[in-house]
Amino acid sequence: MSEKEHIQTKQKKHISKSKRNEWIVAYIFIAPLVIGLIVFYIYPFFQNFWFSFNEVNRFNVSTFTGLQNYKNLLKDKELYQTLGNTLKYVVITVPIGICLSLFLAALLNSKIKGTSIYRTIFFLPSVTMSVAIALVWKWMYNGDFGILNMFLGVFGMKGQNWLSNPKLALYMVMIVGIWMSVGYNMIIFLAGMQGISQTYYEAASLDGAGPVKQFFKITIPLVTPTIFFVMITSIIGGFQVFDTIYMMIGKTSLAYEKTQTLVMMFYRYAFDYGEKGYAAAISIFSFAIILLITIFQFAMQKKWINYD
Secondary structure (H helix, E strand, O other), X not given: OOHHHHHHHHHHHHHHHHHHHHHHHHHHHHXXXXXXXXXXXXXXXXXXXXXXXXXXXXXXXXXXXXXXXXXXXXXXXXXXXXXXXXHHHHHHHHHHHHHHHHHHHHHHHOOOOOHHHHHXXXXXXXXXXXXXXXXXHHHHHOXXXXXXXXXXXXXXXXXXXXXXXXXOHHHHHHHHHHHHHHHHHHHHHHHHHHOOOHHHHHHHHHOOOOHHHHHHHHHHHXXXXXXXXXXXXXXXXXXXXXXXXXXXXXXOOOOHHXXXXXXXXXXXXXXXXXXXHHXXXXXXXXXXXXXXXXXXXXXXHHHOOOOO
């Protein structure tokens, strides 16, 4: 072997050793995340999937029952009432929340004073503990001394038992859900709007298009990928709503049946009744619905999303 070939071989070994060290360091850095995903997400999911085919007691002792849990679930009238409540929550809160977030993002994207202050104020509910928010709103909705009834009383209007009325309770909770999500989605929309080139708006202004026309003809089409992302995350979040309703609506409330969601039903059977196999079937059923809706959204995205 010539001296030149020997040097090249030595360089290749050095490079391969350097790359190997880089790979080792990379694996060390991602190891905590991978371990966390396996321990807290992947393994529990498959365990839960297996439990859905078993009768599981409070001590996690399982007895295989096949599809019996799913058969019982599909015959359960409570499931359809709960599913209806969940769908109503999603269908109402998601569109309203997205529209309000878009409107606020458009306002903050314009040249107004105190933009950073408004962003902080609107975003605060998103980073506040949901339990604290639920308790504050529960106090505001209180039928005896709530601030909402006090406000209505000033105008001579009769107050309501907002959270115990089966016809009103879910809508009252929806207001809280929208209020909590608007700020977070607004920040995402604002980031998408600030990525739009100003040349589009300058050209539209030269053609005589006003702010409203620019919003619907330029801003909306160019932020459709962001709208798509927010829509998917909002729908998933709507199907998983639990803490605000759980904290605001008591188990003895007359409105409990009309406000119970799929996650609440899962929680009740898993922890109150100890029927973990049946609860697992509820969670897998909920997962299947979310999966199907998400697949449908991805299939339809080419018809209305602009990636240019």
